[in-house]
Amino acid sequence: MTKRFGTVPAVEAVSLDLAAGEIFCLLGPSGCGKSTLLRMLAGFEAPSAGRILLDGRDLAGVPPHRRPVNMMFQSYALFPHMSVAGNIAYGLKQEGLAKAEIAARTAEMLRLVQLEGLAARRPDRLSGGQRQRVALARALAKRPRVLLLDEPLGALDRSLREATQAELREIQRRLGTTFVVVTHDPGEAMVLADRIGVMDRGRLVQVGSAATLYERPATRYVAGLLGDVNLIEGRLGPGGAGQARILDTPLGPLTGTDHHGAGEAGASAVLALRPERLRLAPGSEGEGDGESLPATLLDATYLGDRILYRARAADGRVLRATAPAGTAPLAPGEAVRLGVPPEAAALVPA
Amino acid sequence: MNAGARMKAGARMSAGPRRRDRLRRLLLPAVPFGWLLVFFGLPFLIVLKISLSDPATALPPYTPVLNWDGGVAAWSDFLAALDFENYRTLIADPLYLAAATTSLGVALAATVLLVLVGYPIAYGMARAPKGLQPLLVALMVIPFWTSFLIRIYAWIAILKGDGLLNKALLALGLIARPVEILNTLPAILIGVVYAYLPFMVLPLYAVLERLDRSLIEAARDLGASRLKAFLTVTLPLSAPGLVAGALLCFIPIIGEFIVPDLLGGPDTLMLGRVLWSEFFSNRDWPLAAAVAMLMLVIVAGPVVFFREAEARRLEGPP
The missing domain is CATH 3.40.50.300 (P-loop containing nucleotide triphosphate hydrolases)
Structure with a gap:
C-alpha cells in the first residue's frame, strides 16, 4: 500500500x-x-492506494472503532479523568459487555500487568512504568487480533x-x-x-x-x-544473488557473499564486514584462508567482554575489529593482518 | 575547625537569608489578601451596613451615621438603629422577588445558550490550523475595542420592528409581517448572548486547544464512535473551561443593567434595573444596598456549587 x-x-x-x-x-x-x-x-490514516487484509477481510474504509485492532500510543494517551480501572474498562464498555464481564476482564488485565493494587488510582498519580502498563492493559483488554x-x-x-x-x-x-x-x-x-x-x-x-x-x-x-560494521566500497565482479563474488576495492580484490543481488558486474557495491568477524592475527603473513588485509594497529579498547581494535589499512582507512576478551592483547603500532572470511562479508549495493 | 563548628558557622551565615525567605512567604499571600480586604472586604461591610440602615433626606442619604468621637454610647446608639427592615421589604414586595426570578432565569437561560453557541465555536477554533488560531482569537476579542454600550445600542437597529432582522425575515418570506422582538425577553437573551460570547468561548478554547488529540484517537481505537468519543473524553475534559466560562457569564448577567435597559423595554424587571432605579431614581440607598446583597447571595450559590464540584473532580474517587 x-x-x-x-x-x-x-x-x-x-x-x-x-x-x-x-x-x-x-x-x-x-x-x-x-x-x-x-x-x-x-x-x-487511509491508504492512498492498496489494501489492508485481516483474515481475508479488507480493512480499508473500516473506521478505527470497528477494527479488531488496538493501539498502544507513544504518549500512552491515558484518559486523565478516569481511574486505572476506568481506563482499562473503557474499550469493554464501548462493546456493551455486561457489568460483571467488564469487571472480570478488567481484573484479569490488572493481574496481567501486575497493577492489582492501583485500580482506583488516577493516571497522573502513576509512575512512567505503571502508566506504560496501564496503556498496555487497556489496549489488550479488548483482546484484539493485532x-x-x-x-x-x-x-x-x-x-x-x-x-x-x-x-x-x-x-x-x-x-x-x-x-x-x-x-x-x-x-x-x-x-x-x-x-x-x-x-x-x-x-x-x-x-x-x-x-x-x-x-x-x-x-x-x-x-x-x-x-557496528566496516564498509568497503568497490566494483562488483561477475556473479549474482546467492553466490560468492569478487569486489574490486582500493584494498585489493575481496570476496564476499551476495545474498540479495547487489548489482550487475561492474556496478559499484559495498562490502559489509562485522568487526567481530574479522580475524585479527599478528604479523604481516597471511593465513591463507580467504583474503587478509595488512594493517597497523592504532589502539585497543578493553570493553569487558571483548577488546575493540582500530587498525589503519593500506589505503589509510580505519577498520574496526574485535577479539574476545582473554586473548593475548596486541600492542598499538603492531603490524597485523585482518582475515576476511567470504561467508561473513556481505555484498550490498552502494 | 571540626565539622560541627563548620556547620554552626554555616547555619549562622544562612540565618539572614532564611529570615528573609520567611518574610517573603508571609508577604506574598498578603498582596492578594490585602487587595481583597481593601477592595472587596471593606466595601462589602459598608454596603452591608447601608442595607441595615434607614433612608434619610441627608448627606449621606441614610441613617445612622457613626459618630467616631462619641465613644461607647455612640456605638450602642449606632448599632441599635440598625435593622432588617429593608430585607423585610424585599420579601414583602413581590416586585423584588419577581426581579430576582427574572434575573436568575435570564442568566440561566443565557448561560445555557452561551454554552450551545460557544462550544462549537471554541471547538472549531481549537481544531483550526495552528497558524490560523491567533487570528481567530483576535477576531473573537476585536469587538471589545468598541464600547459595550454602543454595541448593545446597535442591536436596537437590528431588532426593532422595521429593523434589519425583520427586513431579512420578510425578504426571505419566513414571516408575513414584522414580529416584535425588541423590548421582549428574547431580545434580552439575544443581547446578553452576543455580549458575553467571548467570555464563554475563550476559556473553552484554552482548554480544548490543550486537549491531547491522541486521547480522542485512543477512544476511537477502543471502539468509541466519534460522538461517543466526544461525550466520554472531549466533553468531560473540557469541563474546567465550561465551568469557568459559565461562571464568567452567569455572574455578571445576574446584575446586567445595560442590556435589559436598552433591549428589554420598560416592563422588564431585572435586578440590575431595580437596583439602578432604587439607587438613582428613588435615592433609597439602604434598599438598593439590600438588593445588592440579595444579588450577592444568588451569585454565590452557583459559585460555591461549581467550586465543590471542581474539588470533587480533582480529588477523584477514594
Whole structure:
C-alpha cells in the first residue's frame, strides 16, 4: 500500500505479511513512515492506494472503532479523568459487555500487568512504568487480533526498558496476540521482534529475523543500522544473488557473499564486514584462508567482554575489529593482518 | 575547625537569608489578601451596613451615621438603629422577588445558550490550523475595542420592528409581517448572548486547544464512535473551561443593567434595573444596598456549587 500526504509519499508501495502470533518490529529513523504505516493499520490514516487484509477481510474504509485492532500510543494517551480501572474498562464498555464481564476482564488485565493494587488510582498519580502498563492493559483488554505499539518503551528510562522488554515478550507469548511494534531503537527491535521490517524513506527495505538482518543485510543502510560494521566500497565482479563474488576495492580484490543481488558486474557495491568477524592475527603473513588485509594497529579498547581494535589499512582507512576478551592483547603500532572470511562479508549495493 | 563548628558557622551565615525567605512567604499571600480586604472586604461591610440602615433626606442619604468621637454610647446608639427592615421589604414586595426570578432565569437561560453557541465555536477554533488560531482569537476579542454600550445600542437597529432582522425575515418570506422582538425577553437573551460570547468561548478554547488529540484517537481505537468519543473524553475534559466560562457569564448577567435597559423595554424587571432605579431614581440607598446583597447571595450559590464540584473532580474517587 501507499500513503501520500499531498504529493509527498510517506509510505511508498509497502507490502507486508504478518504471521499470526508474532512480534513484528517496524524499525527506522523518525520520519521514515513507520508511524504512518501503523496509523493506517489502526485506521487513523487511509491508504492512498492498496489494501489492508485481516483474515481475508479488507480493512480499508473500516473506521478505527470497528477494527479488531488496538493501539498502544507513544504518549500512552491515558484518559486523565478516569481511574486505572476506568481506563482499562473503557474499550469493554464501548462493546456493551455486561457489568460483571467488564469487571472480570478488567481484573484479569490488572493481574496481567501486575497493577492489582492501583485500580482506583488516577493516571497522573502513576509512575512512567505503571502508566506504560496501564496503556498496555487497556489496549489488550479488548483482546484484539493485532496489537499496534507505537514506541512502547520510548518514554521509559534505560534500566526500566530492559525489564519491560522481557515482560512485553512474556505477555505476548502468553496471549498469542500478534504485536506490531514501531521503534527507532535497533537494539529494542532485536530484543523484541520475531521479525524486523526496516523502513527507510517510506519504503520497506528488508524484512527478516534479527540474525538475517545482521548477517545478511540487503542494503548499506540496514548493514549500518544494526550493530557496528566496516564498509568497503568497490566494483562488483561477475556473479549474482546467492553466490560468492569478487569486489574490486582500493584494498585489493575481496570476496564476499551476495545474498540479495547487489548489482550487475561492474556496478559499484559495498562490502559489509562485522568487526567481530574479522580475524585479527599478528604479523604481516597471511593465513591463507580467504583474503587478509595488512594493517597497523592504532589502539585497543578493553570493553569487558571483548577488546575493540582500530587498525589503519593500506589505503589509510580505519577498520574496526574485535577479539574476545582473554586473548593475548596486541600492542598499538603492531603490524597485523585482518582475515576476511567470504561467508561473513556481505555484498550490498552502494 | 571540626565539622560541627563548620556547620554552626554555616547555619549562622544562612540565618539572614532564611529570615528573609520567611518574610517573603508571609508577604506574598498578603498582596492578594490585602487587595481583597481593601477592595472587596471593606466595601462589602459598608454596603452591608447601608442595607441595615434607614433612608434619610441627608448627606449621606441614610441613617445612622457613626459618630467616631462619641465613644461607647455612640456605638450602642449606632448599632441599635440598625435593622432588617429593608430585607423585610424585599420579601414583602413581590416586585423584588419577581426581579430576582427574572434575573436568575435570564442568566440561566443565557448561560445555557452561551454554552450551545460557544462550544462549537471554541471547538472549531481549537481544531483550526495552528497558524490560523491567533487570528481567530483576535477576531473573537476585536469587538471589545468598541464600547459595550454602543454595541448593545446597535442591536436596537437590528431588532426593532422595521429593523434589519425583520427586513431579512420578510425578504426571505419566513414571516408575513414584522414580529416584535425588541423590548421582549428574547431580545434580552439575544443581547446578553452576543455580549458575553467571548467570555464563554475563550476559556473553552484554552482548554480544548490543550486537549491531547491522541486521547480522542485512543477512544476511537477502543471502539468509541466519534460522538461517543466526544461525550466520554472531549466533553468531560473540557469541563474546567465550561465551568469557568459559565461562571464568567452567569455572574455578571445576574446584575446586567445595560442590556435589559436598552433591549428589554420598560416592563422588564431585572435586578440590575431595580437596583439602578432604587439607587438613582428613588435615592433609597439602604434598599438598593439590600438588593445588592440579595444579588450577592444568588451569585454565590452557583459559585460555591461549581467550586465543590471542581474539588470533587480533582480529588477523584477514594
